[in-house]
Structures are given as structure tokens and as C-alpha cells.
Amino acid sequence: MRVNDAVLGGSLVIFAIALAVYAQAFPDIPGQQYGASVFPTVVAFGFAGAGLVLIAAGVRQHAPLVAWADWARERHGLRNVVVSVAAVVFYIVASDALGFILTMLPILVVMLRLFGVGWLTTGAVALVVTLLIQYVFGSLLYVPLPWGLLEPVRW
């Protein structure tokens, strides 16, 4: 998704104003003139300046407000992106209750199948990768991956 530079610049200017206003609320270090608000304010000014330059450039370009890149015309391109993002969201929401294995396995199966991988390969890859991660991170590196529903059979 390619946004016109003017739109991009405009959003940056709006963001910069919000940032600068919000930053003024930060208290200074007692007895000092310079504190927590100085740096965010400088950053806000930078955003505003860059935003203005981009607006000027975008107006000259005469490009559409939003243009889709080649990949959106690609078959399934957009769907693949949405599915990949949804997979991570699903992990964030469900991993604690279901556990790592029961969350990652369906994520991999769905993604692999949608990308056109055969059932046999999908099953094998999903199972091996999930168990490998569980072993390497969960057992070797002591990362407390959640077990969720599989808690009773934890190994």
C-alpha cells in the first residue's frame, strides 16, 4: 500500500502536533530547565518539518492518494498478508489458554495449506517445527512456553 507523500506528510504533521502538545505535560527535573519534555518536543519539530517537506513533494507528484503495489494484484497476495498477521494475533490471544503446542500447530497448518503446500508435507513440517521449538526454547533454553490445555501431559 503506497500512500501519497502528501497524505503521509499530513499524518506526520498531525502526529507531531499531538506529540508536542502531549509532551508539554511532562514535568521538568526539579530545579532544572530541561527535563522529560525537551527531547519529545525536538522529535515533534523534526516530524513536523519532515511532514511539511513531504506534503510539498506529494502535491507536486500528482500521484493517487493511495496506490496498491504490484503484490496486491498478485493472486492471494493480500490474503496471505492478512492471514499472517491474523496468525500472530491468534497466538497473542490464545497461547496462554491453549498452550504453545496447540496454538502453533494450527497456525502452521493453516498457513502452509493456504500457501499451497500438500497435506502430508504440511502435517510433517508443522509437527516437526512445533516440537522442535518446544524442545529448543522450552527445554534447552528454559523459556516458559505456556502448556495450557496440555498441562496434564507436560514433559
Place this chain on the structure above:
Amino acid sequence: MTAIEQALDLVFRLDVMTTILAAAIFGLFVGAIPGLTATMAIALLVPVTFFMEPVPAVGAMITCSAMAIFAGDIPATLLRMPGTPASAAYTDEAYAMTRNGEAELALGANLLFSALGGLFGTAVLIFAAPYLAEVALKFSSFEYFWMALLGLTCAALVGSGSAVKGLVSLLIGLFVATIGLDNPAAVPRFTFGNINLLGGIDFIAAMIGLFAVSEVLRSVAAGARTVQVTQTSIGNLFKGWGGLIVTYWRQQVRGNVIGVAIGALPGAGADLAAWVAYAVSRRFSRTPEKFGKGHVEGVIEATSANNSALGAAWVPALVFGIPGDTITAIVIGVLYVKGLNPGPTLFIFNPQNIYAVFIIFILANLIMIPLGWGAIKIGKQLLRVPRRILMPCILAFCIVGAFATNNAIFNVSVMLAFGVLGFFMEENEIPIAPCILGIVLGGMLEANFVTSMIKAEGDLLAFFERPIAAGLGIFTILVWTSPLILRAVRASRRARPTPPRQAG
């Protein structure tokens, strides 16, 4: 026991050696797959290094990055697809050699001059870093402020196509760095009452998002298709190595020097070094007409440059804590986590760790030759790994890696947010590298800025009162104004009739 003996003891241990070897193979694999960058290799490696001792952790990152930068040459040569951005400069040239049936020569030259370039960069690191550390000891907050600003300026202006978009990326990074409690006044900023944000945005999770998740999204958006390899088998790689060195030693040395100079510049890395070296090689070649048609000369110079830049990028990283490129930016983040805060004191209090880093650098470039040979031999198979299988697996590793940084599911959300942000940024030609440098350096820049302002009681001229600070400050301002100066020069040149110029 001297520091060097201690360092040898730290390196030559079974676990360290195994780690380095595994990291090397991993780096070769990731670097050889088009679209997976050296930075992505490091991003995926970092969560694993969390659980290691400092020396194997740093060793793994050094080896992995050196291998990935070299391995990027393999798909560049065989497929005309740079495996890492650092190979992009001479991709067309190397591919033209493959079409001329000289794939062995191109890959052999890449391997040889990558290893030699890496060793040259290491030598510069070994000799320059301790000397610069003594200088750095005299630095106050003013000098550090300018150093950080110079690094960020270079990253935003030099390393990207559009200076404004580089600046936007940098500002995003600086803004992200302000989130949380960690600021001179210890006030919670931009946390919106979220406890998870109090500690700030986790740098590792953000980096995995920016470099790995965004890459996965881009790849699946393009249909995750696997590329077709048309290349014939690879013959004897070592053929003619002696001849290459004898014929092209000038190009090699020049490439090394360019690589080191650009690599050591804070904020500019191997990618830029390769572009500049290729251009220089063409400019000074006795046979510039052969360039672009499969001539090994430019390939040698550029591949010498990108690997030597890698070692040199560690000079500002270790001495000043200012990353020379995205890889060292990540390394700096990890060094802090490991308690090896970069800076001149590292050379005084922990010299054995510094020597260990040097030794690993040398080792990494030596084992590059046998391992690289193996990677080239199975290169065809490496390139055939189906992306539609690879991408979901990489995403799985990203999720677990982000989670593992502090065992919080919140970091997976951070990773996803930055993954989508990185994807959007690349779509709009906003470079990612300045952003990650901004995140790493933001805290340091702010701390030194506010400290200096308090010391100087708001007098901005104080930033130019100390000699080194003044020099750094003037240099930084020159870099800022260089686009304007260049435009003025071009405008005045356009006013006069342009002299006939050679093509290229």
C-alpha cells in the same frame, strides 16, 4: 595470566566453538536465501544468544553476520537476486559472469576476497579500536551527544535514497526510544497507563518485527514463490586464486580501504561500502568498457569492501557505543543486556573480552573458506528451499523469539506492531535501518543532550567549546547541509554550459 591468554581460554572451548560453527551454518543458510537479509539472520539469532555467556553470544553474532554477508553473493551470482542488500551493488556484474559460464570464477572470487576483506577489517579493528578508546576516555556528554547525532545523521542521510524519508524513519526510532520510564527525569512517557510500556519498547522484539516479520509479510505478499535455478554445476572454486590476487591486488586493497572507511563511519555500513567500491572500481579501471558485461574486477573490489566494512563497523560500536550499521546496532543492544556496556571502559576493565572478540573475528573469516565452499557446492539446493514452507516457519520462530526476550506475550504484540510498521515503511520507500539506530541511540542521545544542556545552562554554544566536540559538531552540521551544498553546486554548474562527460 595475560589478557590475551585469558581471551584464548575464553574462545577455544568446545561450547564456544560449537556455537560459532552452528551460527556460521545458520548465517550461510539465511544469507544464501534471497530476501532473507544478514540483519534478519541476526534478529532471529538474538533470542537464542540471550541464554549464552557473553563471549559465545557475541561470537555467534560475529560469525553469523560475516557468513550471511558472504552468502548473499551466492544467489546474487546464480540468480541475479542479492541474498543480502550488501551484495546488490555487483549483482548484475556477477550474474553476467554466470551467463558467460564463469560462475566458478565469480563465486571463487567472492569467497576469497570476502574472507580477505573480513581479515583486513579485523586488523583495522584490532589496531584502531584500543587507540580510539584512549581518545574516547576524554569524552564528555558534549562529545557523546555529537557522536550519537553524527551516527544518526549518517544513517538517515547517507544510507538512504530520500533524505526526508530517512529522517522520518530516524524520528520514528527516536520517538519509540522515548516511550517508558527510562529518561533523565524518570517520568513515564507515552505509556498511557499501560504497565507493559513502563519499561519501554523492548528493542529485540521491535527489531524482530522490523527486520524479520516485515520480510515475511513482504515475501508472502508476493505469493511466496520459489525461484527457478537455471545455473549449471559449479566446478573447481579454488582455480586461479593466486592469479586473481596477483592481477587484482590493487582493487582488493582499494576495496578494503573503502570498506573500512565507510564501515567505521557511524551509521553507514556494508551496503553503502559495496556501492561506493564498485563505482570507484569502474571509475579507475583501465577497462571500464568491460564493466556490466561480466568482468571480475568490480566484483572483487566491491566484495572486498562489504566484508571489510563489517569488521570496521565494530570500531565505533565497541569504542563509543555508536553502531556503524544495523548489525552492530543489534549487537550493541545485546552487549548492554550482557553487562558488557560498550565504551572505552570495556577496553580497560574487560580487555580479555575485547581480545576474545578479535580472535573470533579472525576465526570467522578463516572458517568462511571451507564453509563457504560447502555452501557454494550445495548452493543450488539452498536456493530451492520452498519459500511457502520457509515463511510460516520463520514466523513461528519470530513469535517465540519475541516472547523469549522477557517471557511476556506483550512482546509478541510489539513484534507484530513493528512488523506491520516495517512492512508499511518499506512499501512507502521509508528505509528501516535509521529507525533501528534511532531506537538504540535515542536514549543515549537524549541523556547526553539533556545532561549537556543542564551543564551549559541552556547555552547552545557550549556544544562547540571543547575542541573535539567542536570538530564533531562542525562535521555533523556539514553532513546535514551537504544536500543543500550539493544542490547549490549543481545549480551553478547548470548555469554554465556543461562540459562533455564520460558516460557512467
